[in-house]
Amino acid sequence: xxxxxxxxxxxxxxxxxxxxxxxxxxxxxxxxxxxxxxxxxxxxxxxxxxxxxxxxxxxxxxxxxxxxxxxxxxxxxxxxxxxxxxxxxxxxxxxxxxxxxxxxxxxxxxxxxxxxxxxxxxxxxxxxxxxxxxxxxxxxxxxxxxxxxxxxxxxxxxxxxxxxxxxxxxxxxxxxxxxxxxxxxxxxxxxxxxxxxxxxxxxxxxxxxxxxxxxxxxxxxxxxxxxxxxxxxxxxxxxxxxxxxxxxxxxxxxxxxxxxxxxxxxxxxxxxxxxxxxxxxxxxxxxxxxxxxxxxxxxxxxxxxxxxxxxxxxxxxxxxxxxxxxxxxxxxxxxxxxxxxxxxxxxxxxxxxxxxxxxxxxxxxxxxxxxxxxxxxxxx
Amino acid sequence: xxxxxxxxxxxxxxxxxxxxxxxxxxxxxxxxxxxxxxxxxxxxxxxxxxxxxxxxxxxxxxxxxxxxxxxxxxxxxxxxxxxxxxxxxxxxxxxxxxxxxxxxxxxxxxxxxxxxxxxxxxxxxxxxxxxxxxxxxxxxxxxxxxxxxxxxxxxxxxxxxxxxxxxxxxxxxxxxxxxxxxxxxxxxxxxxxxxxxxxxxxxxxxxxxxxxxxxxxxxxxxxxxxxxxxxxxxxxxxxxxxxxxxxxxxxxxxxxxxxxxxxxxxxxxxxxxxxxxxxxxxxxxxxxxxxxxxxxxxxxxxxxxxxxxxxxxxxxxxxxxxxxxxxxxxxxxxxxxxxxxxxxxxxxxxxxxxxxxxxxxxxxxxxxxxxxxxxxxxxx
Numbered sequence: 001x002x003x004x005x006x007x008x009x010x011x012x013x014x015x016x017x018x019x020x021x022x023x024x025x026x027x028x029x030x031x032x033x034x035x036x037x038x039x040x041x042x043x044x045x046x047x048x049x050x051x052x053x054x055x056x057x058x059x060x061x062x063x064x065x066x067x068x069x070x071x072x073x074x075x076x077x078x079x080x081x082x083x084x085x086x087x088x089x090x091x092x093x094x095x096x097x098x099x100x101x102x103x104x105x106x107x108x109x110x111x112x113x114x115x116x117x118x119x120x121x122x123x124x125x126x127x128x129x130x131x132x133x134x135x136x137x138x139x140x141x142x143x144x145x146x147x148x149x150x151x152x153x154x155x156x157x158x159x160x161x162x163x164x165x166x167x168x169x170x171x172x173x174x175x176x177x178x179x180x181x182x183x184x185x186x187x188x189x190x191x192x193x194x195x196x197x198x199x200x201x202x203x204x205x206x207x208x209x210x211x212x213x214x215x216x217x218x219x220x221x222x223x224x225x226x227x228x229x230x231x232x233x234x235x236x237x238x239x240x241x242x243x244x245x246x247x248x249x250x251x252x253x254x255x256x257x258x259x260x261x262x263x264x265x266x267x268x269x270x271x272x273x274x275x276x277x278x279x280x281x282x283x284x285x286x287x288x289x290x291x292x293x294x295x296x297x298x299x300x301x302x303x304x305x306x307x308x309x310x311x312x313x314x315x316x317x318x319x320x321x322x323x324x325x326x327x328x329x330x331x332x333x334x335x336x337x338x339x340x341x342x343x344x345x346x347x348x349x350x351x352x353x354x355x356x357x358x359x360x361x362x363x364x365x366x367x368x369x370x371x372x373x374x375x376x377x378x379x380x
Numbered sequence: 381x382x383x384x385x386x387x388x389x390x391x392x393x394x395x396x397x398x399x400x401x402x403x404x405x406x407x408x409x410x411x412x413x414x415x416x417x418x419x420x421x422x423x424x425x426x427x428x429x430x431x432x433x434x435x436x437x438x439x440x441x442x443x444x445x446x447x448x449x450x451x452x453x454x455x456x457x458x459x460x461x462x463x464x465x466x467x468x469x470x471x472x473x474x475x476x477x478x479x480x481x482x483x484x485x486x487x488x489x490x491x492x493x494x495x496x497x498x499x500x501x502x503x504x505x506x507x508x509x510x511x512x513x514x515x516x517x518x519x520x521x522x523x524x525x526x527x528x529x530x531x532x533x534x535x536x537x538x539x540x541x542x543x544x545x546x547x548x549x550x551x552x553x554x555x556x557x558x559x560x561x562x563x564x565x566x567x568x569x570x571x572x573x574x575x576x577x578x579x580x581x582x583x584x585x586x587x588x589x590x591x592x593x594x595x596x597x598x599x600x601x602x603x604x605x606x607x608x609x610x611x612x613x614x615x616x617x618x619x620x621x622x623x624x625x626x627x628x629x630x631x632x633x634x635x636x637x638x639x640x641x642x643x644x645x646x647x648x649x650x651x652x653x654x655x656x657x658x659x660x661x662x663x664x665x666x667x668x669x670x671x672x673x674x675x676x677x678x679x680x681x682x683x684x685x686x687x688x689x690x691x692x693x694x695x696x697x698x699x700x701x702x703x704x705x706x707x708x709x710x711x712x713x714x715x716x717x718x719x720x721x722x723x724x725x726x727x728x729x730x731x732x733x734x735x736x737x738x739x740x741x742x743x744x745x746x747x748x749x750x751x752x753x754x755x756x757x758x759x760x
Contacts (some may be wrong), residue, residue: 030638030640031640132640133640133641133642190630191630192621192624192625193621193624193625193627193628193629193630193646193648194616194621194624194625196630196646196648196649197616197624197648197649197652198616200644200646200648200649200652201609201612201613201616201652203642204608204609204612204644204652204653204656205585205609207642208605208608208609210590215642225588228584228588229581229584229585229588229609232581232584233581233613236574236577236578236581241572241573241574241707241710244572244573244574244577245572245573245574247573248573249573250570250571250573250576250679250682258410258677260409260410260411260512260513261513262513262583262587262595262669262670262673264580264584266573266576266580266676268573268576268577268580269576269577269580272577272580272581272584273584276584289642290642293642296646297638299630302630327621327707330621
């Protein structure tokens, strides 16, 4: 997903990644536990005296704790939601204390399959194939430790798109007393069959790459081809056919006439190749496996018997934003959540925004989103 | 794509694959030529004395010449369009002489990358990486040789879905005097950006498989993992989210509870794995590369300046069928072709059928299609 860019000096400025570690094992939904869980996180703005102005941002599959600002003046790209976070922006750091942490299972500072396995005998060794399968619930229970440690009882809001929306829904239903407002963007209360299918093909691409070695590749060359393929597939599901046609069409990358070779030739092909390959420089293939698996297990209706029953647990006010060209998490999914919330007597505002940007819209088509989120937060 | 099944004894019965070879080189659109081109084909019914009842069926990406009947009594599955071809069926073999040939570049008997390269020095060697990149136009010019050899000047009809529709359009515009009726199903006059993207990712999966060896793998293990991945991706694009949800939902394949492992677990995952792996037993990875590349180059508007200009070349009557859940070749593509045909004064009947089956509908949702095709053919 492409980040919307603004001048760095108008945002939160230079920020630092922080870490917190807990010795007590985190019990996991799938059985077993994780000891010495570390979360990487960033904060923007200041917590007020009553600890009532905290907003937790929740990232998607390939995101990280770096939601806003730059890590150094030389940093080329700001955080993934930079245009939404800062003084005077939707998540206004003059008013709110904004937190974002990398999920467990990730590879951007939080405990994940590439982290050192404290249970391994002998010399230090990464988890690799010994990392346990985790769930969205596990991710959120790890985050709750961070929120506890920061001295925050109740969050003013949780907010996230895509898998970040899963986590926001998990917060609002598993820990309802701790959430005053929930902002869900381009998300769903369950992974649909097609989502599982795309995730599964991505995992197969990684696991069929001979460099994957059953997950224990950390002292060898990583399964970069498999991860690049998984990312290419994901990328197309994040865009719409309209935006692909407008941005790339049938344009050839390097010449006016077809080369009549098998290699990449169309601009969309060069773009995909590039997106696939740069992803491998910043993301761990095992994290891709564990996080997509957590996404596939996501189904609130199954957990609580029905979507109505799940939403009846919530105590927060809800804002749901969907985008009409998002075919991965179509508007109907948000509408279903909003209906169940209203049946349960909750305030639920659902806005289906027009955008050609597909699922990526929540990261790139920010003008309307910014206004709506600002207004929603002001009413909490 | 799944074939619609009927009892073998009500169809065309036992059929045999035939072959024809031409010594004269076939000049190719991308430059160069292919010598000793062989086409594998099947025929059903009898050519009449005036050679005016011939219908050419054109297959899609993974199809072959075996459109109907069984190759032996032990054959489990009939040809790919069996329910449409036979006595009393839409392509009525009591009235029509029906022909289907495997495309060049394919791997089911026609000349393709796995065929012996007649230009290779020394011992017999398959083309492999020396096979030239071909186009839809090349496929059709090879087919025209077969139609010539069968003594047919003008085809009563050409008919095909998906890439078969590309070929039908190519026949109708490149060889307009030779086509009286054209039946186009779930197709387009160009490969859209998203189609190129999916094809390209499939090719990358094959070409990044170390067993591909630059295309010269025929005396080694083939790139089965890459080809399986390409097929899995294709498969999802042929189905709709509604049909995926109805057929598989979130059902687990083997147990009631999640296993919390990284392996395939949901029914949709087992299905995809199975579809990917069985495909490798019947299809050649290089053929997948060459045929998808031919599809990507497909753009009639570019060739003739505009879709209107392309369609103004046609002399046939047209029937266009699209399916409302087909997101790979959406109805709008058929509508655009029909509009251009009408502007050119051609008869063009476009029916957008309801189906949940996605792009696959033209192979599986046959009830309406059968009636409409029957009526169209009767009017030619």
